[in-house]
Amino acid sequence: MSTNAFIYTSQPSRVVFGVGSLSQLTQEIKQLGAKRALVLSTPEQREQANAIAELLGERAVGVFDQAVMHVPIETARAAIAVARELGADCAVAIGGGSTTGLGKAIALDSGMPILAIPTTYAGSEMTPVYGITENGLKKTGKDPRVLPKTVIYDAELTYSLPVSLSVTSGINAIAHAAEGLYARDGNPVMALMAEEGIRAMAEGLERVVKNAADPGARADCLYGAWLCGTVLGHVGMALHHKLCHTLGGSFNLPHAPAHTVVLPHAIAYNAEAAPEAAQRICRALGVSHGLAGAALYDLAERLGAPLTLRELGLNESDLDKATDIALANPYWNPRPIERDGIRQLLQDAFDGRRPRA
Ligand SMILES: NC(=O)c1ccc[n+]([C@@H]2O[C@H](COP(=O)([O-])OP(=O)(O)OC[C@H]3O[C@@H](n4cnc5c(N)ncnc54)[C@H](O)[C@@H]3O)[C@@H](O)[C@H]2O)c1
16 A cells, blocks of 8 residues: 555544443443433334433433434423433543434533443444434534443444344445545544454354354444444545435435445545545455456445445436535545436446446
8 A cells, every 4th residue: 555645633432342341331331430421212212221221220310212224303402401411521422323313413502521332333422423403404423422432332232223224224334434445634643443343343243144143243233333433423424425315315315325336336436536545445355356346346245235226215317416415515536526417326336236346
């Protein structure tokens, strides 16, 4: 690898990793100087949230279990009001990106620290990026206050994540690393983390589909999620993330499955313009043919993941509109964003064609 000039600013966060590491929660809350934690979760994960509150004993002041996808402003306001009412001095978010996102909304308003306990592989816990949805529009921003101060990664909490969700969530994580490999503001540290993140996640997922409660496989996936999330938190994303933002925001496609279907095609589109990234992706996936998009497609197929935008509910008649939206205010990308190429990319993703690059 040729080492070009770079600037690297690391994001300060404390990571406690390991099976059973949840037992260190009270110690970690003390370390934050907090005494009154508000526990956050989705309604589906209420039981896990209750267990966290019980573990914290008198250091927990309540549970708010209304987290939902994309952080509607009404939910954020309700959570902020509850946090104020209870005199909370920190938020403990147990769950996926939706719950971490709610914690970020509280932190943005109050500056209170978040301790995140991720139970999916989305990676939000490692980023200073937040999103809040108002009147159907998701506004995103970056603020150092929303970056969780402490993250506890305990693979035991992920055994219950259904296999299909594990697969799409894991490929969502791989997408962060894959785009991080050709980011304009990329650097050698992130490239190392990205390659290792893709390798660990892909190997872990192959074993999770055989046995959802395989402790080693789950730990590998969570390790991969940490690495991929770290990449997302440090460098800018490109075409792939823009396309997924469009498909989620304007056509309501589910977040992680949309990432899963689009990724092989976006990486194939960029492969020639970013040969080193393609090479690293292939190495991480253990293939020698050099076709990064095809290798990601084959991985998704082996894992039983969705392969077409059609099956995610997109109408073929929306492909032109999706192309227009993706072309408006495009993110920086290693290959120029060309209308015909993007339209073809979306058609291929719609039909689930195996990429040729
Ligand atoms: N800001 C960022 O940096 C960032 C990064 C990645 C994703 N996100 C956002 O996160 C959201 C998606 O997050 P996600 O994909 O993690 O999904 P999610 O948080 O919406 O979780 C999906 C479902 O799985 C359930 N679940 C989570 N962990 C489980 C477990 N271990 N066992 C059983 N059920 C479990 C949840 O309760 C929920 O019902 C999107 O809104 C996305 O935009 C933000």
